[in-house]
Amino acid sequence: xxxxxxxxxxxxxxxxxxxxxxxxxxxxxxxxxxxxxxxxxxxxxxxxxxxxxxxxxxxxxxxxxxxxxxxxxxxxxxxxxxxxxxxxxxxxxxxxxxxxxxxxxxxxxxxxxxxxxxxxxxxxxxxxxxxxxxxxxxxxxxxxxxxxxxxxxxxxxxxxxxxxxxxxxxxxxxxxxxxxxxxxxxxxxxxxxxxxxxxxxxxxxxxxxxxxxxxxxxxxxxxxxxxxxxx
Amino acid sequence: xxxxxxxxxxxxxxxxxxxxxxxxxxxxxxxxxxxxxxxxxxxxxxxxxxxxxxxxxxxxxxxxxxxxxxxxxxxxxxxxxxxxxxx
Numbered sequence: 568x569x570x571x572x573x574x575x576x577x578x579x580x581x582x583x584x585x586x587x588x589x590x591x592x593x594x595x596x597x598x599x600x601x602x603x604x605x606x607x608x609x610x611x612x613x614x615x616x617x618x619x620x621x622x623x624x625x626x627x628x629x630x631x632x633x634x635x636x637x638x639x640x641x642x643x644x645x646x647x648x649x650x651x652x653x654x655x656x657x658x659x660x661x662x663x664x665x666x667x668x669x670x671x672x673x674x675x676x677x678x679x680x681x682x683x684x685x686x687x688x689x690x691x692x693x694x695x696x697x698x699x700x701x702x703x704x705x706x707x708x709x710x711x712x713x714x715x716x717x718x719x720x721x722x723x724x725x726x727x728x729x730x731x732x733x734x735x736x737x738x739x740x741x742x743x744x745x746x747x748x749x750x751x752x753x754x755x756x757x758x759x760x761x762x763x764x765x766x767x768x769x770x771x772x773x774x775x776x777x778x779x780x781x782x783x784x785x786x787x788x789x790x791x792x793x794x795x796x797x798x
Numbered sequence: 799x800x801x802x803x804x805x806x807x808x809x810x811x812x813x814x815x816x817x818x819x820x821x822x823x824x825x826x827x828x829x830x831x832x833x834x835x836x837x838x839x840x841x842x843x844x845x846x847x848x849x850x851x852x853x854x855x856x857x858x859x860x861x862x863x864x865x866x867x868x869x870x871x872x873x874x875x876x877x878x879x880x881x882x883x884x885x
Contacts, residue, residue, distance in 0.1 A: 579829050586826045593815045603811065608859055611811070615818050615855045619825075619848045626825045627841060633832045642833055699834050 575632040582625035589618035634695065637666065640676040643698075645706045645713030648773035648781045649676070661770045679729055680721070694722055712781030719776055727754060730761045802866040810858035817851035820844075 571577060592614030601607050633639055641650035652658050653666040653675060666675040681691045709716035734741060736755060742748050746764060753759035762770070766777075773779035821844045828840030 582829050583826065586822050589822055590819065593819055597812075597815060603808065603862065608862075611815075611855065615814055616852045619818055619822060619852070622822060622825050623845050623848060626829050630828060630832060630837050630841065634834075634837065639832065639834070695834075696838070699838060702834075 573632075575629045578625040578629040578632075582622045582629060585618045585621035585625065589614050589622065592618070631692075634692065635674045635677040637673055637676050643702050643706075644711060645702065645709060645716060645719060647712050648775065648779055649771050651782065652771065652773045658772075660772050661765060682723075683728055683732055697722070710781075713775065714781060716775075719774065725760055725762050727757055727761050731755075802861055804866075804868075807858045807862050807866065810854050810861070814851040814855040814858065817847050817854070821848035821851060 571580060592610055596607070596611060596614065637650055637653060640646050649662065652660050653662045655663055656667070662675065662679075665679065666672045668675070671678045677691070681687055684690070706713060706716045713719070731754075736742070736747070736751060742751070747754070750759045754761070767774070768777040768779070771777055771779070773781055773783070775781060824836075824840045824844030824847070828836045828844070
């Protein structure tokens, strides 16, 4: 039922164990009502302070780790067009290709969309709170794939750093693509955007915002663009 | 201003325990069922409740250590209910 594979699993288990100890102490106190002597005070300090703090700390870290996962993003139904495509092994969309990378595929949403400044994780999560607000106020009554809701778009303008964090523009194979080589300086300055060529319908082809239908085969082309000079 | 008795201290501890149990319930639920709403509720309301309950408990202990309610212990013993607590 509960398998331990990652640090996150260990933290979850630690949090649950601490919670069980705390609850046992508190329930015992409620049932037995021992006098509030020195030993009872110390034991209660564990039940009311130390153990809940451990639950909170371990729970926060494991909770934060879980929010990085694609499963978490997909728990809101309006994300289904995105995560179902990303999980589709036959899809040729950029989201799906990246999600098949075993290193970060299970966190592909966060890997591409997170802010990468010093407080990037915090600003990303703050935006996540906005997501939740808009989901509850504007999208909660939409169709199973978010039909009927406003097209979903990013809060911030696309930044090339979302791609160049991994695609450094230094790799020979990347530079061998004529379009990349021709636009190299503009791409590095941010004057040309990756998404000028790798457009939204190639990244998330099922998204309504990119002309998709939410599910099934994409309406628009889903393969990466054939670069000039690319074989 | 406030008439602090042993019963008051006892009630503070009980309120603290109940608040902690609610807080633990929220946090455990968010660990077992980590949905967006539950995570937000656990990380905000759950932890606020937990901190408030710890503060209440520390207040109760501080009052107890200050000796509040010592003088009325015998007089209130009959109405204090179970475990009103002789130290």
